[in-house]
Amino acid sequence: MGAYILRRLLLVIPTLLGIMIINFALVQFVPGGPVEQIIAQMEGGGDVFEGFAGGGADVETQTAANDRYVGARGLPPEFIEELEREFGFDKPPVERFLNMLWNYVRLDFGESFFRSVGVIDLVLEKMPVSISLGLWSTVIAYLVSIPLGIRKAVKDGTGFDTWTSGLIIVAYAIPGFLFAILLLVLLAGGSYWQIFPLRGLTSDNWEDLSLIGKAADYFWHIALPVIASTISAFATLTLLTKNSFLDEIKKHYVMTARAKGLSERGVLYGHVFRNAMLIVIAGFPAVFIGIFFSGSLIIETIFSLDGLGRLGFEAAVARDYPVIFGTLFIFGLMSLVVGILSDLMYVLVDPRIDFEKREG
Numbered sequence: 001m002g003a004y005i006l007r008r009l010l011l012v013i014p015t016l017l018g019i020m021i022i023n024f025a026l027v028q029f030v031p032g033g034p035v036e037q038i039i040a041q042m043e044g045g046g047d048v049f050e051g052f053a054g055g056g057a058d059v060e061t062q063t064a065a066n067d068r069y070v071g072a073r074g075l076p077p078e079f080i081e082e083l084e085r086e087f088g089f090d091k092p093p094v095e096r097f098l099n100m101l102w103n104y105v106r107l108d109f110g111e112s113f114f115r116s117v118g119v120i121d122l123v124l125e126k127m128p129v130s131i132s133l134g135l136w137s138t139v140i141a142y143l144v145s146i147p148l149g150i151r152k153a154v155k156d157g158t159g160f161d162t163w164t165s166g167l168i169i170v171a172y173a174i175p176g177f178l179f180a181i182l183l184l185v186l187l188a189g190g191s192y193w194q195i196f197p198l199r200g201l202t203s204d205n206w207e208d209l210s211l212i213g214k215a216a217d218y219f220w221h222i223a224l225p226v227i228a229s230t231i232s233a234f235a236t237l238t239l240l241t242k243n244s245f246l247d248e249i250k251k252h253y254v255m256t257a258r259a260k261g262l263s264e265r266g267v268l269y270g271h272v273f274r275n276a277m278l279i280v281i282a283g284f285p286a287v288f289i290g291i292f293f294s295g296s297l298i299i300e301t302i303f304s305l306d307g308l309g310r311l312g313f314e315a316a317v318a319r320d321y322p323v324i325f326g327t328l329f330i331f332g333l334m335s336l337v338v339g340i341l342s343d344l345m346y347v348l349v350d351p352r353i354d355f356e357k358r359e360g
Contacts, residue, residue, distance in 0.1 A: 004343075005340065005344075008339075008340045008343070009340070012333070012336045012337070015336060016329070016332050016333060016336065017101075019328070019332045020097075020100075020101070020325070020328070020329060020332075021097070023325070023328055024093075024097050024100075024325065027321065027324070028093055030319075033087075033089075033319045033321075034083075034087050034113045034114075034318075034319050034320070034321065035080070035083045035084060035087060035089065036319075037114075037318055037319055038083055039080075087113060087321075100325060104326075104329055107120075109322065109326035109329070109330075110322040110326065111322060112315075112320050112322055112323050113318075113319075113320050113321065113322060113323075114318055114320055115320075119322050119323055119326035119327070120326075122311060122323060123308065123311075123326075123327060123330060126306060126307050126308045126310075126311045127307075127308065128201065128307075129201055129300065129305045129306060129307030129308070130296055130307040130308040130309065132201065132218075132222050132225075132226075133222075133225055133226060133229050133296055133299065133300075133305075133307065134296075136222060136226045136230075137226050137229045137230040137233065138233075140226065140230050141230050141233040141234060141237055142237065142280075144234060144238075145233075145234050145237035145238040145240075145241055146237070146241050146277070146280065148164065148168075148234075148238050148241075149237070149238045149239070149240070149241025149242040149244075149245065149280075150241060150242075150245055150268070150273075151164075152164060152165070152238065152241075152242040153241070153242045153243075153245035153246050153249065154245075154264075154268070156242075156246060164238075165239075168234050168235040168238050168239070169235060171231050171232065171234055171235060172232050172234070172235035172236075174231060174232070175232075176228050176229055176231060176232055176298065176299060177228075177298040177299070177302060179227075179228050179231050180224070180225070180228035180298070180299055180302045180303065181302065183196075183224045183227065183228055184198070184224070184302065184303075187224065188224060196220065196221075196223055196224050197220065197221050198303075198304070199303060199304030199305075200221060200304060200305070201218070201221050201222065201305060202214075202217055202218060202221055203217050203221070206218075224303065225299050225300075225303045225305060228299055228302075228303075229296070229299050237280070240279070240280060241276070241277075241280050244276040244277070244278075244279055244280060245268075245272060245276040247276070248272045248275050248276040249272060253271065254267055254271060254272060257270075257271050278346065281345060296308065296309035297309035297310060297312070297313050308327070311323065311327070312324075312327055315327070
């Protein structure tokens with residue numbers, strides 16, 4: 001197993017390098033960089049992208065140094081060159097990319113262009129919100145889906161199986177943001193009941209609360225966002241659990257166990273459970289990362305949560321390249337490591353699995 005893990009770890013390097021090369025190359029062709037953002041603000045605070053709809057004769061009269069930047073009318077070339085030096089655009093793209101990788105190897109992810117805050121500090125600042133959404137959504141999805149999937153497998157074909165399947169399919173079909181708005185309207189003072197808070201992860205007086213009060217306040221704030229981000233995860237996990245149990249129940253060792261006089265409960269939880277839950281439990285890291293990254297932007301925006309989803313979106317809009325590439329590198333590395341952890345989970349759940357022999 002050690003050799004397999006070592007090979008997987010070594011594969012992380014070229015995979016991550018390929019991700020960074022592709023994204024860095026794509027960004028070079030995207031208009032509206034940091035320099036354009038500064039120019040747009042100095043020329044009246046308009047949206048930088050409004051200038052790309054056509055510059056007319058005014059653009060043609062710009063100086064040679066300003067020709068690359070739509071909207072840089074009247075700005076001295078020396079100022080434009082100083083901006084380029086400040087952002088590092090006075091160097092060729094290849095040199096900038098190599099310098100960026102060298103800094104990442106030393107765990108130096110730079111500072112945001114527009115916030116004067118280190119990328120790591122920004123990520124750590126926004127991380128609690130995203131971890132809260134990802135962790136609790138995953139835990140709740142597993143706590144509900146596994147018992148429900150087992151019950152559906154045992155009651156396969158009955159009325160219980162039919163109507164629960166209808167419910168989870170409807171839940172899966174409802175977009176998370178639409179369900180989030182519905183929760184706000186019903187339970188956060190929109191038009192009906194003011195039961196849950198409308199925004200934030202904690203109350204203003206959180207520091208003054210007792211330990212129990214802090215925990216209660218935290219869960220009070222996170223309840224609606226977690227429910228909204230979890231609603232679509234029930235269907236996949238429930239049906240996966242049900243189908244996994246159904247496959248195991250039909251195997252010969254189950255019939256042998258029943259022939260020996262074991263009760264249905266003993267057969268289900270003493271023999272079937274371990275084999276059927278292998279794929280469900282082993283996929284926990286991947287499910288967590290999936291919920292951690294997907295859909296968080298809309299949920300965070302609706303519930304006014306300042307997490308990684310909004311950080312990435314704002315960085316992309318502002319062309320804040322250190323934040324974009326720094327978070328891309330960190331999250332890409334996390335995703336690749338989670339793939340390895342998923343394989344380790346398989347071995348922990350069932351030691352009979354040997355990836356080295358399978359590769360051989």
